[in-house]
Amino acid sequence: xxxxxxxxxxxxxxxxxxxxxxxxxxxxxxxxxxxxxxxxxxxxxxxxxxxxxxxxxxxxxxxxxxxxxxxxxxxxxxxxxxxxxxxxxxxxxxxxxxxxxxxxxxxxxxxxxxxxxxxx
Amino acid sequence: xxxxxxxxxxxxxxxxxxxxxxxxxxxxxxxxxxxxxxxxxxxxxxxxxxxxxxxxxxxxxxxxxxxxxxxxxxxxxxxxxxxxxxxxxxxxxxxxxxxxxxxxxxx
Numbered sequence: 001x002x003x004x005x006x007x008x009x010x011x012x013x014x015x016x017x018x019x020x021x022x023x024x025x026x027x028x029x030x031x032x033x034x035x036x037x038x039x040x041x042x043x044x045x046x047x048x049x050x051x052x053x054x055x056x057x058x059x060x061x062x063x064x065x066x067x068x069x070x071x072x073x074x075x076x077x078x079x080x081x082x083x084x085x086x087x088x089x090x091x092x093x094x095x096x097x098x099x100x101x102x103x104x105x106x107x108x109x110x111x112x113x114x115x116x117x118x119x120x
Numbered sequence: 121x122x123x124x125x126x127x128x129x130x131x132x133x134x135x136x137x138x139x140x141x142x143x144x145x146x147x148x149x150x151x152x153x154x155x156x157x158x159x160x161x162x163x164x165x166x167x168x169x170x171x172x173x174x175x176x177x178x179x180x181x182x183x184x185x186x187x188x189x190x191x192x193x194x195x196x197x198x199x200x201x202x203x204x205x206x207x208x209x210x211x212x213x214x215x216x217x218x219x220x221x222x223x224x225x226x227x
């Protein structure tokens with residue numbers, strides 16, 4: 001059974017940093033590109049970042065480019081999102097998500113999400 | 121970045137109705153659009169990818185169509201379990217972008 005478990009969220013002051021983790025199990029993590037997607041309270045979905053299986057390709061939403069860094073450790077089956085210079089508008093539930101098959105890119109499996117609240 | 125304009129933002133339907141949601145991309149996305157369903161407090165679930173390919177296990181009352189910049193998603197014979205929010209996602213280009221969402225409610 002595929003499982004994605006996010007952690008590392010919490011309350012943080014504007015301008016500070018936070019690092020999210022997503023531990024994957026039930027599939028060969030090193031073969032799959034991974035995504036971070038977020039959802040502000042009561043709002044829609046926003047795609048945040050993508051990293052390819054071998055970390056060769058990395059993409060960011062314009063809203064986080066230069067502030068967030070996506071990375072992965074395939075030996076630990078773990079995806080990361082380093083968030084710096086946090087703003088109130090970064091307050092959201094952050095999901096990690098993976099495709100169902102190696103040959104696809106569309107997010108299929110999602111974690112339960114981890115809440116990040118940016119407030120003084 | 122590609123913008124996805126989804127409409128309507130909300131939709132009211134009776135059980136058994138057919139409803140349609142549209143997404144218009146700011147440029148040709150070559151049919152690389154997916155549709156998700158999200159219920160309150162839950163992560164989104166993938167329903168359709170590549171415009172019209174139904175994910176395994178998804179009922180056939182869900183369908184998608186379109187090409188170029190214009191795409192639609194329909195639910196025929198709305199059931200109570202379909203009450204949720206729906207989102208389109210373009211994956212032709214990075215960064216990927218979601219539509220603003222459509223909240224489906226019962227009339």
